[in-house]
Amino acid sequence: MLHDEGRALVVDPGDAKPVFEALATRGLTLEAILVTHHHNDHTGGVNALRQATGAQVFGPAGESMPEPLQRLSDGAVINALGLRFSVLHVPGHTAGHIAYFCEVPAQSPVLFCGDTLFSAGCGRLFEGTPAQMLDSLTRLAALPDATRVCCAHEYTLSSLRFALAVEPGNQTLQTYQARAQALRRDNVSTLPSSIGLEKAVNPFLRTHVPSVVHAVQQQAAHTSDAVGVFAALRTWKDQF
Numbered sequence: 001m002l003h004d005e006g007r008a009l010v011v012d013p014g015d016a017k018p019v020f021e022a023l024a025t026r027g028l029t030l031e032a033i034l035v036t037h038h039h040n041d042h043t044g045g046v047n048a049l050r051q052a053t054g055a056q057v058f059g060p061a062g063e064s065m066p067e068p069l070q071r072l073s074d075g076a077v078i079n080a081l082g083l084r085f086s087v088l089h090v091p092g093h094t095a096g097h098i099a100y101f102c103e104v105p106a107q108s109p110v111l112f113c114g115d116t117l118f119s120a121g122c123g124r125l126f127e128g129t130p131a132q133m134l135d136s137l138t139r140l141a142a143l144p145d146a147t148r149v150c151c152a153h154e155y156t157l158s159s160l161r162f163a164l165a166v167e168p169g170n171q172t173l174q175t176y177q178a179r180a181q182a183l184r185r186d187n188v189s190t191l192p193s194s195i196g197l198e199k200a201v202n203p204f205l206r207t208h209v210p211s212v213v214h215a216v217q218q219q220a221a222h223t224s225d226a227v228g229v230f231a232a233l234r235t236w237k238d239q240f
Contacts, residue, residue, distance in 0.1 A: 008028040013043075036059075036115070074087060086100070087100060118151045154190065157180055169211070
């Protein structure tokens with residue numbers, strides 16, 4: 001949820017109940033619902049929220065979505081809460097997956113990336129190809145380092161365990177794992193992350209780094225091209 005103490009928007013509401021509770025607790029009016037892709041854990045609460053609040057729904061152009069909504073393609077720009085969101089088509093997890101990037105005045109930019117990018121990880125390839133997902137992640141990695149990465153799931157600890165299997169000598173990874181473990185012990189989210197941090201710790205953004213390439217080659221057939229390294233890395237994670 002993003003709000004200005006009066007109005008709010010929510011991203012990927014898989015369940016309406018916690019959104020209604022948050023709106024009531026904070027005295028907010030829901031104005032917009034942003035959806036990144038069609039999976040039910042991201043869309044399950046859309047209809048109930050729309051019907052109760054009249055909020056405008058935005059979602060990807062190429063996927064089955066709860067109607068009515070404004071459908072968005074790559075390069076589209078929308079305005080919500082007085083903020084300007086740029087739409088990025090980032091296929092891989094699903095074929096029509098989109099992300100929303102916003103430059104916030106006097107703050108770090110914000111990225112709502114759904115299940116494309118996780119902290120220290122990325123989404124499974126349900127509908128896209130390794131080449132598509134690598135291209136999508138490369139687009140996200142090109143955003144400003146200070147960009148806050150608001151991904152849709154708290155998968156950080158499990159992703160970090162895999163990342164450390166790939167790069168056990170990565171000092172930044174070790175430090176981040178200790179910090180993330182402390183946060184989760186206190187029942188605090190590890191998110192948002194940042195693009196700068198992800199480029200330092202996320203193996204799926206580091207397919208060009210020699211230590212990652214070497215680790216993949218130890219696990220799979222010798223491959224050094226970026227798509228081959230990414231594909232082998234994703235297969236390794238799926239079986240980890």
